[in-house]
Ligand SMILES: Nc1nc2c(ncn2[C@@H]2O[C@H](COP(=O)(O)OP(=O)(O)OP(=O)(O)O)[C@@H](O)[C@H]2O)c(=O)[nH]1
């Protein structure tokens with residue numbers, strides 16, 4: 001007879017092939033000239049596998065799932081959620097890019113639970129990403145799912161691949177913007193939301 005109880009890590013199939021990642025990491029260690037069997041590094045392939053499963057968990061999540069809790073509401077002015085911290089990984093080097101997103105929207109009769117916007121940011125950022133795609137996917141998703149009058153998304157980030165290697169420019173940052181609906185068509189609203197973000 002099967003025992004009842006919550007599923008354990010062993011019984012829940014992971015969508016991520018941890019053993020395959022670990023084998024690949026071991027190969028990388030050998031290729032760079034390391035000894036993968038020395039004591040300090042012996043468990044590194046498994047650790048890195050668990051880390052990738054964690055930081056790329058957004059690949060197996062649907063951001064729309066977080067936008068189902070919405071409330072009927074007559075408020076129709078700008079709602080701005082500023083300084084949503086995120087950590088993502090550039091798809092070119094698999095190095096982190098880290099920063100903040102600022103998300104504004106102007107609802108049309110329905111508002112979403114405030115915490116749901118950062119949850120959507122988490123899902124989209126926990127994937128191999130481009131900052132531009134993170135920005136536009138966030139804007140398109142919110143605009144479509146909330147049927148909002150408009151959505152404005154701003155992302156500011158520092159890319160490790162530009163600071164710790166390659167061109168080596170510590171302190172540099174990249175800003176991206178995506179305006180949809182009224183924020184795209186109405187210059188005054190666009191200027192207002194940009195000023196709100198810059199406002200400190
Ligand atoms: N547009 C964009 N570029 C990114 C992002 N993250 C990393 N990159 C860039 O991706 C580019 C990849 O360029 P490649 O020439 O293929 O790779 P590389 O030889 O490692 O380039 P360098 O970083 O210049 O040394 C680099 O210019 C990175 O700065 C991003 O989110 N958006």
Ligand SMILES: [Zn+2]
Pocket residue numbers: 090091092093094095159161162
């Ligand atoms: Zn990169």
